Amino acid sequence: MPDLTLREMTAHEFDQWHDAEVRGYADAQVSAGVWGSDEALRRSAELHEKLLPAGLETPGMIFLQGLRPDGAVIGTLWIALEHPRGAADCAFLFDIEVVEEHRSAGYGRALLAAAENVVRERGFSALELNVHGDNTHAMRLYASSGYRVITQQMRKGLGSGGGDHQR
Numbered sequence: 001m002p003d004l005t006l007r008e009m010t011a012h013e014f015d016q017w018h019d020a021e022v023r024g025y026a027d028a029q030v031s032a033g034v035w036g037s038d039e040a041l042r043r044s045a046e047l048h049e050k051l052l053p054a055g056l057e058t059p060g061m062i063f064l065q066g067l068r069p070d071g072a073v074i075g076t077l078w079i080a081l082e083h084p085r086g087a088a089d090c091a092f093l094f095d096i097e098v099v100e101e102h103r104s105a106g107y108g109r110a111l112l113a114a115a116e117n118v119v120r121e122r123g124f125s126a127l128e129l130n131v132h133g134d135n136t137h138a139m140r141l142y143a144s145s146g147y148r149v150i151t152q153q154m155r156k157g158l159g160s161g162g163g164d165h166q167r
Helices: 011-031 040-051 107-121 136-144
Strands: 005-008 061-067 073-080 090-098 126-129
Touching: 011 040, 011 061, 061 107, 073 107, 090 107, 107 126, 107 136
Parallel strands: 090 126
Antiparallel strands: 005 061, 061 073, 073 090
């Protein structure tokens, strides 16, 4: 596994990350058929505002950059120390992202292990995350890292032709 260190995001890094996070989450919801493209960006921004009312300074949230030994940023982590559904003794990994040019080099696994260490050091015995059903690469990483499915949502489109029907 590649070596990496973690450091807290700066305010400038957070602002850049936040803008990309809001857009990326909106795009993922559209791709999954959860939200229509006309409403996705607004809904994502509203959700992120609710989750992060004080931005980088929101209590119980941790925002980290993963760095290679040469100082290059390889990815980011967003960890909540309070589970969004109230699960006891369980933190929640809202986002793990490896910079595109560093993907497929083991940094995702290293970043995930680093997130687990951060959570463990804060006294939690579990870490939970959510992954979209079409993200098979991430699902393989999580499964091979010991994560198991605890809930699963499924959908069948009932529109003409059997595909997902969007309103």
